[in-house]
Each structure stands twice: as C-alpha cells, then as structure tokens.
Amino acid sequence: MPWIGRRDAEAFEVFYDRHGGAAYSLAYRILGERGAAEDCIQEAFISIWRTGGRFDPTRGSVRSWTLSIVRNRAIDVLRSRAGKAPKLTFDDEEILESRPSGELTEEEAMRHETATEVRGALSQLPDEQSKVIQLAYFGGFSQSEIAAMLSLPLGTVKGRMRLGLEKIRGELAEGPA
C-alpha cells in the first residue's frame, strides 16, 4: 500500500470505500451495536492510516489483513464488556443477493462467490460445529471458554472445530455446485 508512505488521503478514501462496508459489517456482527461498530471502524481505520505500512503482502490480501485488524479490535471491545454474549445469527443472503449483479466488479464477484460458498458450507454444518466456529471467530472465545460455556468436554469442542473448518475449506476448494 504505497499510499501509506505517501500519506495520500485521497487514496485512503478509495481504500475505505472498497473495504469499509465489509469491515463495518464484521464489526457490527461481532459487537451487535451500530455505535460500537462505528467506533471500532473509526479506530481501526485510523490505526491503519497511521501505521498501515505494516501490511505484509506475502501473508495475504489487503482485505483479509484489514478485516483481521477490525476483528481483533472488535474482539478486544467485546472482551472488555464483562459477560456480554456475541450476536449469533447468520442470515446475510437477502442483502447480498439484493445487489444488482451488474454492479459487481470481478473482485467483488469472487468475494460474493466466496461468501456464498462459506454461507452454504456453514448452513450445511451440523449446528454443534457451526456454533463452536462462530463462538470462536465472531465471539473471540478460546476452546476452553467454549467448552465451559456449552458444558462440553474440551476434546469435543476441539473435534467439532476441526471438522467444521475442514468442511468449510473443502467447500471452498470444490467451489459451488
């Protein structure tokens, strides 16, 4: 991201327009409140603006790097709220599908395809596998915390997490039917 070095506000604006929607959606999903999600995005993007040259292209895309920063910040907020459970719904089909396909760039279309695949894979997972994955990723809970929360043996949580992730990965590898 050479614009970081140049401190190019206009380029940063384009960057926000490209990834801000996904970032905000993720923050809202984790935090469950619009105000908290907005604060999270403001802080995360300002942090990227000020120190964003840390992006390492060998470790993934700008988008996944940005979303990981947003996720970590949102999880920190969540952890600072004692006893607050994460929102656990998974119904984004309607909004994504409502976008006119003509508006999608090739990159967006690929993301749309990925989203469809992941949603499809998640919907096909047994509830118990889906739940541990969502608690881990969107709730920021460790395996031990999930085991205690669901009153399950730790080994069961570990097994469900691995199986669930492998199924999602398999779905991505195979592509849509």
Place this chain on the structure above:
Amino acid sequence: MNANEHDRRLEEVAAYAIGALDPGQVAELERHLAGCGRCQEELRWLSPAVRALPEAVERQAPPPELRRRLMAEVRSDAAAEEERGGAAETRGARGEERREPARSHVGLGEWLRGLNVGGLTWKPLAGLALVVLAIAGGIGYAVGNGGGSGGAHTTEVEPGANGIAAKVVTEDDRGELHLAGVKPLPQGRVLEAWVERDGIVEAVPALFAPDQAGRASTTIESMKDVTAVMVTREPAGGSDKPTAKPIVEVPIET
C-alpha cells in the same frame, strides 16, 4: 509422536488458525509447527477457510457520517503532518532540533523491560546497542563500518550463533537492510525491522520474510540519526512494539 498425538496436534492447528487456541498453548504449538511439515501444511490449507468467514456476514451499510468523520480525521492528520514537516524543514535549515518521530515508538528501556531482561541499569544510548547485542545472545556482531563506494556507506555484521549475517547499505538518507542465513519463519510470523534514534525504537513500516535461500531485505526510508537497526520475529501483521528479542542488530556509526 504417535498418530493419536498427531491428531491432537492437528486439532490444535485448527484452533490456532481460527484464533481459539488457549493462550497457554500457543507458544508450544508454534514450536511444534516450526518443525512439522504436516502441521504447517494443515495450517496453510485451513487458512483460506478462516479468511473467508468475515466475507459471509450479513452486509450492513456503514452510515455516511462514519465516512465523513473518518476522512475528517485523516485529512486533519495529513494537514498537521504536512505542517510539522514544513516546520521541521525550517528548523533544520536554522540548525534547530529535529521533530519527534511521527510513527508509534517505544523507549528501548521499555522494550527491554517488557522482554524480561530487566534487572540491569540501562545507560542512555552510548553503547547501548552493543548491550542489547550482548543480552540478545547468539546474534551477530559488527565487523565493519564505513565501507562502500561513492555516496554509499555499508555496515556489516558477521553471522552470530544463530547464523544470521546482516548488512545495512546507506545512501543519501535511505537504507537497505540485507539479511542472510535466516531460517524459515513459522506460520503466522514475519520479520519486522526497527531503528533506534535517540534511545527511541521505531518500527520500519514494511514487513518482510526470508526467501528459500534464507535471504531477506527491507528498505529503511530514513536513516537520519539512526544509531542501530534491529530485526525481530513478530506475529503476522507486525507489532507496534517489539515483542521478541532481536535476531540481529546492526550498530550504525553516526
């Protein structure tokens, strides 16, 4: 390691990939990952599944006001920086003190205390780079200063116990750091360079990783007043402050 034990490791790899491994187990798994090709492969294979998860959440349109607030702060930041830059140039022309570093930084003493190597009294910077070198253990030591041709100036560090050699080539205000003999990094780790100016350690923005031959390079945009260049292994995405002891340090003669 028998098959059951390895299955247990693979379950830990899945938890590690999604960030749910219990904190007390992370370091142990990372050590295992460094030497286990099968687990590295599993981690590489699972990572796209984790990266895809945020793409599947229900889309929410961020409020336009958020964009306005964010960009107002960014533009104000950029304007203030430009103003500071201009003022610093003016001060510099008059021989006055330079401005503070704009990036996040950490005092060297704070860094060392954070790494549990305290108990020593750190003197303000004279020779401190070499003290860091000594406590880091196994890292290289400077063997040459001042080499180079034309406007370039080269400082080299011979391989230490960890086998890493380093060279900093400074030309005008810009520096190139070259490492050799760097072992492959565990998954989720990256090299991050740091420069020390006036006792303050600042991050070098670009992260880097060794190639298959163990070579790694990065650029240091400004070598002004730099007294040492260091490299640490950091989590992917880099750190605001060093979280590990340096694998190499190059004292720079000023």
